Every structure is written in structure tokens, then in C-alpha cells.
Amino acid sequence: MTTANSVTRIFLALWLPYLSTERLIRDGAAPADKPFALVERHANAMRIAQVGEEAARLGLNTGTTLADARALLPQLVVQDDDPEEDIALLAWLADACDRYTPMVAINVRDGLTLDLTGCGPSEQIAADVLTRIAKLGLTARDGLGSTPEMAMARARYGIASVAALPVSALGIPASDQLALQRAGLKTVGAVAARPRGALAARFGAGLIDRLLRLTGEQDSRITPRRVPPTIFATRRFAEPVARIEDILTSLRDLIIETCDELARRGEGARSLRATLFRSDNDVRSLAVETGRPVRDPKAIAKLFDERIDALSDPLDPGFGYDVIRLDVEAAEPLASASPDLIGTCESCEPADALVDRLSTRLTPKRVSRLGPANTHIPEQAQLALPAVEERQPANFPAAELGEPPLRPLHLFDPPEQVKVTAAEIPDGPPAQFNWRRKPYRIVRSEGPERIAAEWWMRKGGELPGKGGLTRDYYRVEDVRGRRFWLFRHGLYSEKASPSWYIHGLLA
Structure with a gap:
């Protein structure tokens, strides 16, 4: 490790x-x-x-x-x-x-x-x-x-001695190089022997910084092209291995080694990547993600099996793989779980394990969950997100005990237009409407729930009503007990003849 x-x-x-x-x-x-x-x-x-x-x-x-x-x-x-x-x-x-x-x-x-x-x-x-x-x-x-x-x-210069490097190795402008050479300072060693204060006064602090990094007097690091993994385990072979069964066995050993390190840290893996290096410099990479922190070797091995089975281009060992590395690219705290009296683990979540396996086999983009969006427009209030992403509880409107839900669980996309044939008052709920060529007479109604357009999120919308029309939502019930969620699109002050739509069916 x-x-x-x-x-x-x-x-x-x-x-x-x-x-x-x-x-x-x-x-x-x-x-x-x-x-x-x-x-x-x-x-x-x-x-x-x-x-x-x-x-x-x-x-x-x-x-x-x-x-x-x-x-x-x-x-x-x-x-x-x-x-x-x-x-x-x-x-x-x-x-x-x-x-x-x-x-x-x-x-x-x-x-x-x-x-x-x-x-x-x-x-x-x-x-x-x-x-x-x-x-x-x-x-x-x-x-x-x-x-x-x-x-x-x-x-670049093929010179082992840093002091013997030419001043061009400092990476300074050509004019500064010429000035140093005219002063008789043709090597890095000659420059390093001069007083630092005089050099900084003549050429600036940048020259001193480059000099210290080139001579190793100042610590310097690289910026890797990928974020280094929090944990990684490597297996090197004396001779290239061509049997896929042996490769998978070594991968499982690395998984066990990695899970032991995760347990020591009290963490679980959220994203892992297995990289297989072939002797001819070809590289194969297999990545898996989980919806919750995991450090069970069997569960992780099963995810990699699913990933390999889903490959359109099977692993081709060629002349053999000589190195395998397993990276933990993302990890989160995971408390130790203890089994209950009948031997089952309280933290085990079969649904999450199924989501992880499906996401690995079908790719994360094809297995989605609904998550809340930062908007109060009903049809935009949820987003379809990859199921393996971090889960956040959705804040759905709660109804009081014994009351029907405030909003239907299923919405029509898009809302379907209805024709209101009767209303008690122009700004009130409909008394009768036609939908899909059938009439519905309303006996009860609740509302309105007024939802303004998000004018502040629209280009050019600076005043209410400029970015769209206001909606007035009503929960209505017809003579046969069927409940509908309707809204009037626009106030009479915004539109001469507002339209009505049905957005969903209530239980």
C-alpha cells in the first residue's frame, strides 16, 4: 500500500x-x-x-x-x-x-x-x-x-552538474541572459556565487526564485494532470501475465488490500479505478462508482466484474500485463457496522447495491434518480441525476395528517390544455371544464396556490410579469370524486383571456 x-x-x-x-x-x-x-x-x-x-x-x-x-x-x-x-x-x-x-x-x-x-x-x-x-x-x-x-x-542540456548549466537553463528572458553573459556570468554556478541582493536589484525577484528552484534550495512540486488518488495499491509482475483469470485474481488481492486500508482510516470508497498496463505500453482503465461509501471486498469485486462484462471491447492481454494499479479516487467516512442478532448487517442496503451494479453495467448516465431543483416551477422542481451521485433528501411539500397531498405525484409533461365552460367569478376556480372531449362538473375546490414566473432568471426580466405569466393552481373535485390539479396561466391583468391547463391527477 x-x-x-x-x-x-x-x-x-x-x-x-x-x-x-x-x-x-x-x-x-x-x-x-x-x-x-x-x-x-x-x-x-x-x-x-x-x-x-x-x-x-x-x-x-x-x-x-x-x-x-x-x-x-x-x-x-x-x-x-x-x-x-x-x-x-x-x-x-x-x-x-x-x-x-x-x-x-x-x-x-x-x-x-x-x-x-x-x-x-x-x-x-x-x-x-x-x-x-x-x-x-x-x-x-x-x-x-x-x-x-x-x-x-x-x-534538456545533458549536464549532470547544476553549476555547469548555462544561464539559459534559468528560463529568464533573452535580454537578461545576454546581460548576465556580458557580466561574465555564463553558468548557473557563477550566478549562484553572486550576492542575491544585488541580483534581485538588477534582475528582479523572479531570477532568484528560478535560481533557488533550479539548485534545489527551494522546494518545488509538479501539478499532476490528474488529482492523485487518496489510496492506491500496485501489483508488479516479474514477467507479463497473459491469462485474464490471473489478472482478475491479482485485482481481487488489490481490492482486499485497499479495503483494509480504508477500514484503518474509517472510510469507504465512492469511486475506484483499476488501471492495467500492458507490456507494449497499452493502457486499459476500468472505473466504478458507488452510491454510498463501500469497503466490502466482495461488493467491490462484483462491481468490477459487472464493468468487465459490460465492455464492448473485451480485455485483450496481448503480450501480457506487467503492472496493475487500483486507485481510490474518492472516499468518505464510513462507520463500522455490526451485525444484528440474526446475522444481518444494519448498514447493508440491497437497493443501493443494486443501483451500483446497474450503474456499472449500464453506465451511470442510464440509471437516474430524481433530485430537487432550485426552482418553484412544478415541472422544473426535479432533475434526473445519476443514481450513484451523492444522495440528498428532497424537500417535498408535506400535507397534514388526514389531508390529501398538496400536489400530485405524477405531472403531465407538458400540461394539457382544458376548456373552462363555467366559473363562479372570473378570478376564481372553474365550475365546469372539458378535457379530452369529456365534460367535468366541479363540486369542491381548494386554492389558489399562486406561483409567479421566475422573471429574475430570465434575460431582460426586471419586473414581475416581464419574464412570464403568473399561475394560479387549484385542487378541484368533480361530482364522481375525481380530483384534478388545474392552473390558470396568467392573471386577467396580464392577459385578456387566460388559458387553463390540467397539470396532474390527485389520488
Whole structure:
């Protein structure tokens, strides 16, 4: 079991200098034996945005105009730059790096940073990452450090000694770099040897901050692309495992291990994710959610079984999975439950367990519950929400003992228009109405319950009546004892001839 707490931090930075061009070469969309570059339009001119390894070796640099680049390298092959595709590939690589740690950050479009604190020998992990990236046809350089800035600088410049790094590693503007170099300060070590006060006075506090982070004197962290799990358990195999039965057995072991940690913390899981890392860097992720905190291994295992059975694309082990990780992405307090005299658990809720299983099999969007909405318009007072979301009690109008309910349980959607043929007074309830070609004579009525339009939520509505018409609701009963919920849409001061509607049937 691994937790996020640590004392000494170690970061691994990966720099992929030719990611953009090698992506196209790897996919067969660009030649591998000719100088290659990507271009973009900048200031009404086509300029080199990314340079391939061969073109860089021949002296081509980014920012050069396409005309000058062709003059330097007549055989240069170019294509349009596509940053989104680069970021997508980098995200896929970040998913594959989750096998080492859940703390992975993407650096713009050409690098990754991994927080390897507590994750094992960093040198061995770095060597394994480079081997896997090389098999993908990509070039990568690595660097280790106690801060992300130190690790990335070592990766970009290929220099282990921080003091020997050039001042450009500080990430300061070009004008400040030139000023430092003119003053004879060409390396980070030379800058670090100067009085900090004088440097801050000349170049600002930002230079000192970058210097302290680069040298490791100031603590610095990464911002992972995903929220780190509260609890995670990992199983690594010496050899890739290709039998699905063995994979599921290992997953159940991780579930038991995770539930033990949840019990120790007095919590239950609300959201879990199992991630399976294949030896060819393919990653499969299985997520389950629960409607209440759960730490019963059998119940959680059953949810994952439902999730796997519902997959349209079955798990394909390929050459085998070599790492499995189970993350608890959300957890809540869960008190210990004790069985009653007949051995049943008081906290067990079969209905909730059924909802969890159905939501896992059919996806959460297809299993809904009704929840209260922040409105007093009857047909908008409830929302269909995923059943596995946190449950909140609905505040339905309560009727006094012995009285009928104030509102029907079922509403017509939309309300059906009726024709009122008689009324005692214009502003009062109807005495008779026609609905679905049948007449109904009213003998009793209750109301009105007046509901104004939500003019404050409508664009341009600043005064009552500007955002819609007022409704007057009545509960009425006909000569045969049938009860209806009717409303007049609009006051006579708002509309010359208000319409009547039936919104529901009362018991």
C-alpha cells in the first residue's frame, strides 16, 4: 500500500526534442531518410516551428523562414505543424508512465515530469522509461533532480552538474541572459556565487526564485494532470501475465488490500479505478462508482466484474500485463457496522447495491434518480441525476395528517390544455371544464396556490410579469370524486383571456 506522504522528493524529467517530427515519421506520414521540419504561419510568413533530428544536425533552427530554410537545405521536406496531435501523443505517453507513479505532469508539448518519491529506484525506472520510449521510435533524454526544474534542466542540456548549466537553463528572458553573459556570468554556478541582493536589484525577484528552484534550495512540486488518488495499491509482475483469470485474481488481492486500508482510516470508497498496463505500453482503465461509501471486498469485486462484462471491447492481454494499479479516487467516512442478532448487517442496503451494479453495467448516465431543483416551477422542481451521485433528501411539500397531498405525484409533461365552460367569478376556480372531449362538473375546490414566473432568471426580466405569466393552481373535485390539479396561466391583468391547463391527477 502506498500513500502520498513523503520526506525526500525525487523527480524524473523526460525531454522529447523531436516528438513532433518523429510522430509523423513513426506513422509513415513523413520520410525518415531526408531532412524534415514542420512549419506554421507567423507574421504573414511561413516559419519553421519544429525541426527533425536530421535537419537540426544540418544546422536548421526553429524560427527560420521557410525561404531561408530551403536555401540552406534544398532537399528539406516540410508539413504543417499540428500541436494538438503532439499533445495527444504526449498524453498517451503520460498514461503509460502512470505505471511508475500517479504523479505525472505534461510540460507544454515536448516533455513529461514524474514525481518518483517513494516509487522505487529512480535510476532503474529512468532506464526502463527510456527503453520503452525508444521502442516506440521516439528520442528522449532523462534527468533526475530534487526539484522539477533541476530534473528538466539536466534532461534538456545533458549536464549532470547544476553549476555547469548555462544561464539559459534559468528560463529568464533573452535580454537578461545576454546581460548576465556580458557580466561574465555564463553558468548557473557563477550566478549562484553572486550576492542575491544585488541580483534581485538588477534582475528582479523572479531570477532568484528560478535560481533557488533550479539548485534545489527551494522546494518545488509538479501539478499532476490528474488529482492523485487518496489510496492506491500496485501489483508488479516479474514477467507479463497473459491469462485474464490471473489478472482478475491479482485485482481481487488489490481490492482486499485497499479495503483494509480504508477500514484503518474509517472510510469507504465512492469511486475506484483499476488501471492495467500492458507490456507494449497499452493502457486499459476500468472505473466504478458507488452510491454510498463501500469497503466490502466482495461488493467491490462484483462491481468490477459487472464493468468487465459490460465492455464492448473485451480485455485483450496481448503480450501480457506487467503492472496493475487500483486507485481510490474518492472516499468518505464510513462507520463500522455490526451485525444484528440474526446475522444481518444494519448498514447493508440491497437497493443501493443494486443501483451500483446497474450503474456499472449500464453506465451511470442510464440509471437516474430524481433530485430537487432550485426552482418553484412544478415541472422544473426535479432533475434526473445519476443514481450513484451523492444522495440528498428532497424537500417535498408535506400535507397534514388526514389531508390529501398538496400536489400530485405524477405531472403531465407538458400540461394539457382544458376548456373552462363555467366559473363562479372570473378570478376564481372553474365550475365546469372539458378535457379530452369529456365534460367535468366541479363540486369542491381548494386554492389558489399562486406561483409567479421566475422573471429574475430570465434575460431582460426586471419586473414581475416581464419574464412570464403568473399561475394560479387549484385542487378541484368533480361530482364522481375525481380530483384534478388545474392552473390558470396568467392573471386577467396580464392577459385578456387566460388559458387553463390540467397539470396532474390527485389520488
